[in-house]
Amino acid sequence: MFIEERNLIDTNNLINIFKPNYSKADSLFTQAKENISFDSKLSASEFYKVYQYSNGKKIRSLYEAFTLFYKTHQFEDAVLCGNQLIYHGAGFLSTDSYITFMLELGQSYKNISNHENALKILNYGQKLAPSNAGFPYVMAGIYNRIGDYNKRIEFLTQTLKNGPANVDLYYELAESYNTVNLPLESIKYYKRILFLKPEHIKARIELANTYIKEGKKLDNQMNSEDINSDDNKKILKIKKELWINAENVLKEGLKYEIKNNILYQELQNLKKFKLNE
DSSP states (O other): OOHHHHTTOOTTSOOOOOOOOHHHHHHHHHHHHHHTTTOHHHHHHHHHHHHHHTTTOOHHHHHHHHHHHHHTTOHHHHHHHHHHHHHHOOTTSOHHHHHHHHHHHHHHHHHTTOHHHHHHHHHHHHHHOTTOTHHHHHHHHHHHHTTOHHHHHHHHHHHHHHSOOOHHHHHHHHHHHHHTTOHHHHHHHHHHHHHHOTTOHHHHHHHHHHHHHHHHHHHHHHTOTTOOHHHHHHHHHHHHHHHHHHHHHHHHHHHHOTTOHHHHHHHHHHHHHHHTO
């Protein structure tokens, strides 16, 4: 096993092995296979016990247990099985299966709020598969969850710099910039998303809302005693341009989804807001 992979093991979170009972292990394996289609949770538990009763020899059963625990959202059990697999080494898996395993294990750690181990696993997985967007996507979510928004921006920017354009990662980055109140940066990335995927409704709505939010901020400047009439006119012009931008973004979305109620409602809300000003 590689030294770097060995460092991923949580030595305080390993599975207890039962006294060998190979006939019981074989019986449980048969039951587990039969139960997969109609009771995945039971099947996962049975595969788990196969590994224990086989004195840790049936590694494949441990992988089957991990996969089913993950699919049935039993993430603590999935983490336990995944950690044990790393302890043994999962060289029996194909390259694609191993990458998927690392991604799902990282997600499992994230889902039980063990962010430190999640990031360790995901970072390792990304090194193995740098073009797989799943790893940075989950890591960005972790940085968002723990409130490290600047780290999230730094990480996403570097990931996109080193890899191909990715709409999901651009959306994460645009949201991050909105969170730290850098609207011009968020607008840039929302536009980039719509250039690549014009039917991306969430990005379209968020872009329109960012324009609207920036327009509302200008009200405070217009009401300031330090602003003269010429400056007021300039600000009002910028504000109207922002409203127009927002309206155009929403209208363009209806070209791709004519009957999208969310877009239509956002457009109506904008029109009402403009009338009440």
